[in-house]
Amino acid sequence: MYKARYVIFFYALMLAFFLSACSAQPTPQVIVVTATSLPPTAAQAPTVQPTPSLEPVALAGPQSGAKMKWVDGSTLIYIPAGDFTMGDGINAFAHDVTLDGYWIQETKVTNRMYEQCVKVGSCTTPKPELGGPVFGNPQFTNQPVVGVTWDQAQAYCAWTQGGLPTEAQWEKAARGVNENVYPWGNAKPACDLLNFGDCVRRTTDVDAFPEGVSSYGLFDMAGNVFEWVSDWYNLNYYSESPLANPTGPQSGDYRVVRGSSFETFPSQIASTIRHFNEQGDSRRDIGFRCAVSEPQPIAPYCQLLAFVPAGPIVSNGYTLPEGVVTSQYCSAGDGYAKVQLSFGSVYEVRGSLMQCTEVVENGIRQLICRGPRGIESTSEITVCNSPNTNTPVTAGVSPTCDSGYTLDPATGNCNYTPILSQANAAGCPVGYIMKERGGQQTCVVGKDANGLCPASLYFDELAGMCVPPNGETSAPYGIDNAALASQTYAGSAAGYNYNENFQCSQAVTGGNYPGCAPGYTFSTDIGACAPTETQLGGDGCITVRVNTLKCSEPIDVCANYNDSESRCVGDLACQWNQKTNVCELRKP
Numbered sequence: 001m002y003k004a005r006y007v008i009f010f011y012a013l014m015l016a017f018f019l020s021a022c023s024a025q026p027t028p029q030v031i032v033v034t035a036t037s038l039p040p041t042a043a044q045a046p047t048v049q050p051t052p053s054l055e056p057v058a059l060a061g062p063q064s065g066a067k068m069k070w071v072d073g074s075t076l077i078y079i080p081a082g083d084f085t086m087g088d089g090i091n092a093f094a095h096d097v098t099l100d101g102y103w104i105q106e107t108k109v110t111n112r113m114y115e116q117c118v119k120v121g122s123c124t125t126p127k128p129e130l131g132g133p134v135f136g137n138p139q140f141t142n143q144p145v146v147g148v149t150w151d152q153a154q155a156y157c158a159w160t161q162g163g164l165p166t167e168a169q170w171e172k173a174a175r176g177v178n179e180n181v182y183p184w185g186n187a188k189p190a191c192d193l194l195n196f197g198d199c200v201r202r203t204t205d206v207d208a209f210p211e212g213v214s215s216y217g218l219f220d221m222a223g224n225v226f227e228w229v230s231d232w233y234n235l236n237y238y239s240e241s242p243l244a245n246p247t248g249p250q251s252g253d254y255r256v257v258r259g260s261s262f263e264t265f266p267s268q269i270a271s272t273i274r275h276f277n278e279q280g281d282s283r284r285d286i287g288f289r290c291a292v293s294e295p296q297p298i299a300p301y302c303q304l305l306a307f308v309p310a311g312p313i314v315s316n317g318y319t320l321p322e323g324v325v326t327s328q329y330c331s332a333g334d335g336y337a338k339v340q341l342s343f344g345s346v347y348e349v350r351g352s353l354m355q356c357t358e359v360v361e362n363g364i365r366q367l368i369c370r371g372p373r374g375i376e377s378t379s380e381i382t383v384c385n386s387p388n389t390n391t392p393v394t395a396g397v398s399p400t401c402d403s404g405y406t407l408d409p410a411t412g413n414c415n416y417t418p419i420l421s422q423a424n425a426a427g428c429p430v431g432y433i434m435k436e437r438g439g440q441q442t443c444v445v446g447k448d449a450n451g452l453c454p455a456s457l458y459f460d461e462l463a464g465m466c467v468p469p470n471g472e473t474s475a476p477y478g479i480d481n482a483a484l485a486s487q488t489y490a491g492s493a494a495g496y497n498y499n500e501n502f503q504c505s506q507a508v509t510g511g512n513y514p515g516c517a518p519g520y521t522f523s524t525d526i527g528a529c530a531p532t533e534t535q536l537g538g539d540g541c542i543t544v545r546v547n548t549l550k551c552s553e554p555i556d557v558c559a560n561y562n563d564s565e566s567r568c569v570g571d572l573a574c575q576w577n578q579k580t581n582v583c584e585l586r587k588p
Contacts, residue, residue: 166230182212307449
C-alpha cells in the first residue's frame with residue numbers, strides 16, 4: 001500500500017509537468033486577409049489562395065529576316081515559307097518551288113565556332129589545306145572553317161540541332177523571291193560587295209562585306225569560300241524535282257556545292273550556278289553554313305563571355321616590327337620561304353598562295369611558308385607590333401552580359417542567374433521587360449545591349465518580348481522556375497549536361513562554352529568580347545613580300561570539259577577562260 005501511494009504520486013507529478021510544458025508554447029494562429037470583415041464570433045477556417053494563371057500572349061511569329069542567337073554562338077536568320085523561282089534558265093533550269101519556313105545561319109561557320117564542336121567531341125579536326133586559314137590560329141578565328149568534308153560539315157550541323165541546307169533552301173536565302181542574279185541584287189560584282197577574283201586573294205572574315213548581304217541579311221552568299229549543301233548532285237534534277245521542299249536525288253556520285261570563292265571569276269558569281277564535289281573531299285575554299293527547320297528551345301548555357309556593344313575602331317601608337325625573308329628553297333616538289341619575325345609581333349598572310357607555320361629555332365622566331373605547287377608566286381605578309389594594330393575602342397567601356405546573366409567581377413564571365421517572375425516595386429531588372437498577364441505584373445526576358453535576345457529566342461514584335469520559335473510563351477528563360485524549365489527545354493547540346501539546380505547547361509569539360517560571336521574577338525585588356533577589325537594594318541605595321549619557287553609541274557585535269565562551260569565550272573578544280581573558251585585548271 002505504501003509503495004502504491006508513491007507510484008500514484010509520481011505519475012501525478014509527471015502529468016503536471018507535461019501540462020505545464022504544453023501551456024508554455026504559443027497557440028498557433030491562422031491569419032487570413034479578406035476583402036470584407038467577418039463577425040467577431042464567426043468561425044474562420046484556414047484557406048489557400050489560388051495561384052493566378054498567366055494570361056496567354058498573342059504572337060506574330062518570326063518575320064522575314066528575324067534574328068536569333070543559336071547554341072554555337074552563331075546567329076540564325078528566318079526565311080519565311082512561300083514560293084520562289086529556282087534557276088534562271090541560263091545557268092540552271094528555271095522552275096517554281098515552294099518551301100516551308102526555316103532558319104539559316106547568318107554567316108558561314110567560323111573556325112571559332114567549329115572549334116567548340118571539336119572540343120566537346122562531336123566534330124573532328126579539319127584537314128590543313130595549303131593556302132587556307134589555319135584552324136586553331138587565333139588570327140583566323142573569325143574566318144570560315146575550311147578543310148572539312150561533307151560528312152564533317154553535316155556532323156557539325158547535326159550538333160547544332162540542324163543540317164546542311166538543301167540546294168533549294170540555299171538558293172532562296174541567296175536570291176530572295178525577286179529572282180536576283182546576285183545576293184545583293186543585279187549590280188555587277190565589285191570588291192566592296194564580296195571577296196572574289198583578285199580583290200583580296202585570300203579568305204576574309206565572314207562578316208567583312210556588309211554591302212553584299214542578301215535580301216534576308218545573310219553574309220557571304222557569294223565569295224570568300226564555296227559552301228556544301230545537303231543534296232546529291234544530278235545535272236538534270238531541276239527538270240524532275242518535286243515542286244514543294246525538294247531535297248535532291250536519292251543518291252549520286254557527288255554532293256552539290258553552291259556559291260563562289262575568293263578566286264572565282266566575275267562571270268561565275270551568279271547565285272544560280274551549281275557546282276559539285278566528292279563527298280569525302282575537302283578544299284581550302286569550301287566551307288558551309290547550317291539550316292534549322294524546327295528549332296527547339298535549348299537550356300541556356302550556365303556561363304558565357306561578357307561583351308562590349310559594337311563601337312568604332314581606332315589605331316593606337318606605332319613602333320615598326322621586324323619582318324625579313326631569309327631564304328627560299330625547294331623540298332619534295334614544293335617551294336618554301338623563311339621569314340624572320342620579331343617577338344611580340346602579330347602577322348597576317350595576305351592572299352591564299354601560301355601556308356605558313358610559326359617556329360622558333362635557335363632563339364629566332366620564323367615563319368616557314370610553303371607556296372603553291374607548280375608555279376612561282378609572290379604573296380604578302382602584314383606584320384604589326386601587337387599594341388599598334390587596329391583595335392576596338394575599349395577605354396571607359398564596361399562589359400555587359402546577355403539578358404538573364406550577371407557579370408561575375410572575379411572571373412569576368414557572365415553567369416546564368418534567373419530571377420523571380422513577379423515584378424517588384426522598382427519594376428524589372430535591366431535586360432527584362434514588364435508584361436501584365438492575367439492581372440499580374442511579370443518580368444520577361446528582353447533584348448541585350450546589341451538588340452538581340454538570349455540564345456534560342458527571337459523578339460516577337462506582337463508580343464513585345466523574347467520567345468522561343470516553337471511558340472511557348474511561358475518558357476522560363478531568365479526566370480527562376482525549375483519545374484517549368486525541366487518541362488520546357490528540349491535538353492542540352494552534346495557535350496553539356498542540364499543542371500536542375502541552376503536550370504542551365506553545364507559543360508562536361510570545364511569552361512568549354514561558346515566563344516565570341518562572329519565579328520567579335522576576345523580582348524585581354526577588358527576580359528570580354530570586343531568588335532574586331534577586319535584585317536591588320538595602319539601605323540606600326542610593315543608588309544613583307546615573299547617569293548616561293550616553282551618546283552614541280554601541275555597536272556591538268558580539266559581538258560575533258562573544253563566542250564561545256566557549265567561542266568567546267570561545276571568541277572571545283574577547274575575554271576572557264578572566257579577569252580579562249582577553254583576549261584583551265586584553277587590557279588592554286
